Structures are given as structure tokens and as C-alpha cells.
Amino acid sequence: MTRGRSIPRPSCRQCPLRRSEAFKAISGRALGFLSRLKVDHIATPQGHELIRAGDVNPRLYTLYRGWAFRYKTLSDGRRQILNFLLPGDLIGVQANMFDASPHAVEALTDAEFCVFSRRRLWDLYANFPELAFDITWLTAHEEGMVDDNLLSVGRRSAAERVAALLMQLYKRAQGLGLVEKDGLLLPITQQHIADALGISLVHTNKTMRRLVRIGLFQYRRSRLQLTDPHALERLADYFEAPLPPRPLI
Amino acid sequence: MTRGRSIPRPSCRQCPLRRSEAFKAISGRALGFLSRLKVDHIATPQGHELIRAGDVNPRLYTLYRGWAFRYKTLSDGRRQILNFLLPGDLIGVQANMFDASPHAVEALTDAEFCVFSRRRLWDLYANFPELAFDITWLTAHEEGMVDDNLLSVGRRSAAERVAALLMQLYKRAQGLGLVEKDGLLLPITQQHIADALGISLVHTNKTMRRLVRIGLFQYRRSRLQLTDPHALERLADYFEAPLPPRPLI
């Protein structure tokens, strides 16, 4: 049932993600438990569908490397991207709670995932309340992200939506150390942006060009450079402080 | 810090909500713990703001009676309703996880809430893993609801959005036994519907009138009667099975 190709497991003890300041420390005992809870480590190619809408009892994943996104579609094919996933994001809590996954997850880049046993999730709740709390925290945090996106899509203009999304992705990526001197490599097409913002591809393009023309950012070959981040924040009415260290499961 | 007027506490053992088939059973021990976790029972008038955006360390609530909604606003006043809250819904998990509440909560009717100690939430995680799991479940479930709304607002036409929202509210209310022979009393204005669907008040009105005219539903004096629920489902492309019993905290 696991979609993806198993590859040798990197050691949890020396997990490079955990070295990032973005994530909070964890007890050795909890880390040992997590490394036993982890049943596989998989690699998937760009475009791979990790979870399909309707999948039953999918596993729980942590995105280890690469980018992905969560989405839903209507039966005629219209697609709404719910949120983007970056390394450290926990995937499938919702899907695990209900009979069938209500959404799908697709990799934006070649990606790797830690795979956790769904069956033994109960052991985690029974024996590691701090980890259980972390799972709730991550779920609430993801909901907060969807809340933000809903605010954008419901009440911001196209230009404001673009500004809010770019700021959000930039700040998240920055927290993970993914921003380089020449900006951030966004592994997404304008179609993804359109589907995340609830606007058409053409309108997305025209809006982005306009924002580039007035000097808010550069965007060439998928590389995003914020030339006027404050103006972008003001336009979006989006002012997020950098997150404190967050749990990593 | 509690907003609202304390009133005498109904007994948790004889909680009328728990008698509803909508909620799953709970052990006597867990129920005893919850009744100790509950520190207050409050009543608030219609329109009361239970949680303000930015509130720090708000408490945790369960909506005991009445309707409410969760929302965010932009600084110029544009408002997006994130989801509606019905009896049994847990409120404030997100707000509890972060420094300041990222959203606000307002009562749509005169309402009553069970108030839980935030401080002692940790005891729950430490001693009642099944309740911890329930809190995660409820959080994931609320996220699923926001996901649905985001799909609507991002990718459905105005008419489809109205159809999806009315179906969703109707089914949720039905699960709680709130639908009567002459339909469901929806304690919301068209402005609320507009703010939930990301469309203007005027357009909401015109869209609803059109759907009434073609016979999909009746809506007089806030009373909703679905005259053609199947057509409404098809229009919305929204087909939710009734939920299995869910946790009540």
C-alpha cells in the first residue's frame, strides 16, 4: 500500500532536519520510539501522487526532502490546492482519522518521506503524551495555514493573494534555510499558484507580471527574489512573525 | 479572562449532548476527568465575541448550546468566515497552541459553552490518551471542514458555493437532530453566508433567489427547507455521507 520506492533509511539519530533551528529538541527516549515507529523511508519522483483522494488507511508520512502539496478536486477536474508542504511537515493525520482520505497529496519535486505505522500510532498516544501533543500541534498548525489560505481566496484581490502566497512560502522556506543569496527556488508552475489562489492561470500570470513590473519581486526560472518585501507585506496585509521552533515527528 | 457570564453547571454525567447519537460513548473514568477539567459553564448573548483575534492563552471551549462561527479579518475590515460551529464542537485548540489566537469566534445565537482549563490540558494528554486522540481527531475534522470550504471558495461558482454550504449545514444540523418538520432554523444572515463564501452580499442574495426560483430550496424567515436535496448535491458536487459518531470533549 505504500506508494513509492523504499530506499535505505537515514539514521533518525543523525537526522539532518533535526539539526535545523526550525525544529525543537526531543528527548532521546522519544526519538528512539519514533525511529521504531518509522517503518520505511521512500523516494518518489516529481509529480508522484503520494496519497490519492479516497485511499483507505493510508500511512502517516513526514516530508523528509523536497516539496509537495495537498489538494482536492471537483469531479469535473477543477483543482484546489489546500496548502504546500515543506520538509518537516507531517502528512496524513486527517487521512488517518477517517475512512477514506478526503484529499490527495502530490510531490512537486523528487522527494523523500519517512513512513510511519498507522497501527502503532496508538502506542504513541499511550506512551508519549508529549509526542501526541506535538501531533495535535502540527495538525492545528496546518489548519491555521489553511485558514490563512481561505482568508486569501475568500477576501483578497488577485494581486493581494499572490503577495500573500509568495510571502508565506518565502518565510516558511527561510525558516528552513532554503533561501539562498539569489533568492528561493520555487518548484511550482504558475498553474500551481493559480490552483492555490483560486484564480485562472491567465489571470495569475497577468497579476504576477504586474507585481514584477512595479518592482515587488523578481521571478525568473522559478527563482523568487523579493525586491520589496515590505511593500509585499503591506499589499497582502500579511505580517507573520517567524515561527518558534516547532515539533518534528 | 473568560468572556461570558457564568451560570450554574449542568451535570456532565447527564449531559444532554452526550445522549445524542451523533457522539460516541466515553468511559466513566474519562467522563469524570472531563468534568473536573471543566472549570466553568458560561452563557453569552447573540453576537458576543468569545475569542478575539490576538487573545493570548484563551481557554478551551466546547459549544454546548447554540451556534457560533470562527473568522478572520483583514485590517480594512474584510471578513472571512472560516467555519460554522454547532453544539459539540471544540473551540480554541489552535488558539491554545500558539501565542495569540489567530482567529476570532463569535456567537450567532445566545449560546452556552463548557470552559476547560488550559493549564490542565497537559494532564489530559498524560493520563487519557484516548481523549488526547479525540482532540487530535476533532482538530483534524475541523481542518477537513476548512479544506472543504477552501475548495468551495477557490473553485466553485457562486451558485455551487451556496449549494455546498447549505447542504453542509443541513447535514451537520441533521446529525444533531436540529432539523424539524418545517426545515432547519439557520440563525445567520445573508451577510454571514456572503462572508463564508467569499462573495458579496448582493451577489449572494441574487444567487440564492435564483436557486429558490428554480426550486432547489425554500428560505423564509431564516428557515431552510430543502425542496430538492439531490439536485442541490449535484449542483454542489458535494456528497457527504453522514458522519459516524464522533468524540465529544
Added chain:
DNA sequence: CGGCGGCTTGACTAAATTCAAATACCGTGG
């Protein structure tokens, strides 16, 4: 070199917003 996917632009159409005003509803006070 050719083809394909993704980006860009213009012209036209459709959907939704805004503005304005009339009407219905509801509770209060005379």
C-alpha cells in the same frame, strides 16, 4: 532542429462587485 510544456499577451466574454434605492421584517414605545 523540432516538439513540448510553460509563460506571456491581446481581445472578447462572463461573473461578480459596487452603488443606489426600494421593500420587508421586527421590536419598541406611544
Added chain:
DNA sequence: CCACGGTATTTGAATTTAGTCAAGCCGCCG
């Protein structure tokens, strides 16, 4: 009982925003 004021609903007209259609371009890869 009725008049009154405030809120909510309804409708039409003008405007703006976004979507659709169509075509050209650009960069990359085989």
C-alpha cells in the same frame, strides 16, 4: 393598535474584475 427606526432582504444599473479563447514566445531536451 399603529407609527417609527433599524436591520435585513431584494432588485436594477453601471462598473470592475476575472475568465476564456487564441496565438505567439521562450527555453529545454531529445
